[in-house]
Amino acid sequence: MGIRPALHFLENNLIEKIISEARDLLCNLGITLHNKEVLDVLSGYGATVDQDKFHVLFTNDVIDKALGSAPSSFKLFDVLGNETHDFSGFNSYFTPGTAAIHILDHKTNEIRKPTTADFIDYSKLMSGLNYIASTSTAFIPADVTEKISDSYRLYLSLLYCEKPVVTGAFTIEGFEIMKDLQLAVRGTKEALEAKPLTIFSCCPTSPLKFSDVTSQNVVDCARFGIPVEFISMPLSGFMAPVTLVGSLIQHTAETISGIVISQLTNPGTPVLYGGSPAIFDMRYETTPMGAIETMMLDCAYNEIGKFLGFPTQAYISLSDAKSLDAQAGMESSMGATLAVLSGINNISGPGMLDFESCQSLQKLILDNEVCGMTQRMARGIEPKEDFPSMPLFQELVKEKHLLISKHTRKYIREEHHFSGKIINRANLSRWKEEGSLSLTDRANLEIERLLNDYHPSRLPEDIKKELTLRMEAEARRNGMDKLPE
Amino acid sequence: MDILQQISEQIDLGDDEKVYELTATAIEQKIPVKRILEEGLLDGMNIVGKKFKEHDIFLPEVLMAAKAMNAGMELIKPLLLSGNIPMKAKVVLGTVRGDLHDIGKNLVGVMLKGAGFEVIDLGNDVSPEKFIETAKREGAQFIGMSTLLTTTMPVMKEVIELLRIENLEGKIKTLVGGAAVSKSYAEEIGATAYCYDGSNAVEYLNSVI
Numbered sequence: 001m002g003i004r005p006a007l008h009f010l011e012n013n014l015i016e017k018i019i020s021e022a023r024d025l026l027c028n029l030g031i032t033l034h035n036k037e038v039l040d041v042l043s044g045y046g047a048t049v050d051q052d053k054f055h056v057l058f059t060n061d062v063i064d065k066a067l068g069s070a071p072s073s074f075k076l077f078d079v080l081g082n083e084t085h086d087f088s089g090f091n092s093y094f095t096p097g098t099a100a101i102h103i104l105d106h107k108t109n110e111i112r113k114p115t116t117a118d119f120i121d122y123s124k125l126m127s128g129l130n131y132i133a134s135t136s137t138a139f140i141p142a143d144v145t146e147k148i149s150d151s152y153r154l155y156l157s158l159l160y161c162e163k164p165v166v167t168g169a170f171t172i173e174g175f176e177i178m179k180d181l182q183l184a185v186r187g188t189k190e191a192l193e194a195k196p197l198t199i200f201s202c203c204p205t206s207p208l209k210f211s212d213v214t215s216q217n218v219v220d221c222a223r224f225g226i227p228v229e230f231i232s233m234p235l236s237g238f239m240a241p242v243t244l245v246g247s248l249i250q251h252t253a254e255t256i257s258g259i260v261i262s263q264l265t266n267p268g269t270p271v272l273y274g275g276s277p278a279i280f281d282m283r284y285e286t287t288p289m290g291a292i293e294t295m296m297l298d299c300a301y302n303e304i305g306k307f308l309g310f311p312t313q314a315y316i317s318l319s320d321a322k323s324l325d326a327q328a329g330m331e332s333s334m335g336a337t338l339a340v341l342s343g344i345n346n347i348s349g350p351g352m353l354d355f356e357s358c359q360s361l362q363k364l365i366l367d368n369e370v371c372g373m374t375q376r377m378a379r380g381i382e383p384k385e386d387f388p389s390m391p392l393f394q395e396l397v398k399e400k401h402l403l404i405s406k407h408t409r410k411y412i413r414e415e416h417h418f419s420g421k422i423i424n425r426a427n428l429s430r431w432k433e434e435g436s437l438s439l440t441d442r443a444n445l446e447i448e449r450l451l452n453d454y455h456p457s458r459l460p461e462d463i464k465k466e467l468t469l470r471m472e473a474e475a476r477r478n479g480m481d482k483l484p485e
Numbered sequence: 486m487d488i489l490q491q492i493s494e495q496i497d498l499g500d501d502e503k504v505y506e507l508t509a510t511a512i513e514q515k516i517p518v519k520r521i522l523e524e525g526l527l528d529g530m531n532i533v534g535k536k537f538k539e540h541d542i543f544l545p546e547v548l549m550a551a552k553a554m555n556a557g558m559e560l561i562k563p564l565l566l567s568g569n570i571p572m573k574a575k576v577v578l579g580t581v582r583g584d585l586h587d588i589g590k591n592l593v594g595v596m597l598k599g600a601g602f603e604v605i606d607l608g609n610d611v612s613p614e615k616f617i618e619t620a621k622r623e624g625a626q627f628i629g630m631s632t633l634l635t636t637t638m639p640v641m642k643e644v645i646e647l648l649r650i651e652n653l654e655g656k657i658k659t660l661v662g663g664a665a666v667s668k669s670y671a672e673e674i675g676a677t678a679y680c681y682d683g684s685n686a687v688e689y690l691n692s693v694i
Binding site for chain 1: 540543544545546548549552591592595664667668679681682685
């Protein structure tokens, strides 16, 4: 075996100090938690709770109990029940960035609100993108009432794509139908627990706060064994200390809080030690996801998560650009490379532009290639019938090339990653002869090809019907007579 | 599956021994040699060519297929000659005088041989006179010239002018390529064709013979 290339920003003694500071914050400054039920549970385990002020001071015992019960790895399965993810060690998987409010229309190059038709196209495209292992509820169709906009995305994902789904509920009520849709696919609660189908993103509010919705979503997911990724979002210099270490202390405290809520509700519930921290750009008043310090924060908290024994997640490999331009490619590929080198287990980002606000099918096509290349990089360099090398070089000298050597044919596809057609490697003349296609042109051709090649999900028809019945009932309950065609 | 289809399939799989055996059987069965060539050997290479273009397979598979086709060609070559059935063309190849960069030229040679063309590779730093003498002596229909350097590009023009002087223009066609060369330069110096890589050269030659 070769060396799995790895990147480190933190030494263990610094990680220990950061965790120690975070524990101190949790035990002596405490967090705000707007959920009576969770406060009661924490109180029952010895935390100091002020129900009137929605405030809790943790104890080290409570923290240790939670950290000790969370699993160090878990698996994910597609709608057909096939294993797709093993979140352990340094295994890295990509998933599209989630919950954008806009889409970049690849036909008009206009940024606009997305529709159901866009989400269906997106789900079909995701079915064909080999290097992005799960789909996500990547954007919010604006042609349904916002009351069902969280569950409706999950419904369309389960209907059109076989991959597991990274998602999340926007309200406490939204969880119910989102859980029911998953039960329709798996059949029973036990089957769903045995083969998780989704990951729910649950976001603490910086600084050091859990809303009623987030707390309840964490509790509800734990009750059904649905994996949760905690998305703590400290903003360095604004809602968090400007230093990266200071932001990491805050991130650690917020993430551990979530793990405590989850594990005290149902010990052993799978969790991802995740996040979406960013620096705050004091010139534009924005949260750049393409900033190098943002990426450094992601990689560093991943190290802290791994040190604590958790599989990890990060919003990295996305871009602040507004179109499929050089900035988009640069920021996303830099993030993807760092993320894979760091061994982040669930890497959220592909397709995303404009911070975390705009999904792009064109960019998904490009990012899929970035994902493929970084996954190749992660396999590293290892000897394969290279020692002794003399016979191969004798063959080379004799034949003058190794194009048809057995050694070449045996290892060519393992050693060399062959990128898709969006990556242009033709010489100038060939590129011209083939139409001088720009990156956007090539992305659009690939989108059309993948949509044409789409094969419907093999989820049994009766389950698809059941999903539709449940979603239609949910729509009616929320004032929509019927779902968009 | 008839035997010609089997030949085609085994070419696609790059199995030279099977293609040799199947071609021998086809000859024994008195299948016209033109059919063996067109519906067996060349049909297989066409399938391979399409797959290569779509990036379903890569150079090693193409060259294995070509090797398999050549195994069959060995058997039918004498029959083609005796039956006056035209063979594939002969190409004289080299990098032009002053240029030692021969990786691209070598690849073109490998690809052309693989596609069944007869290649006389003069190596690198080849003078215009040597290109023409060799082509005349060997009865080659094509001269393929390559250069990486802009400084040596004019040598290609010298070759074309010499052919004109010797009244061979049109009889011996010129293919040019290499990093410094472009389609417009090829047109400017009066080359018959510009080929941007090995498979493009094969594609061009297959289209004109």
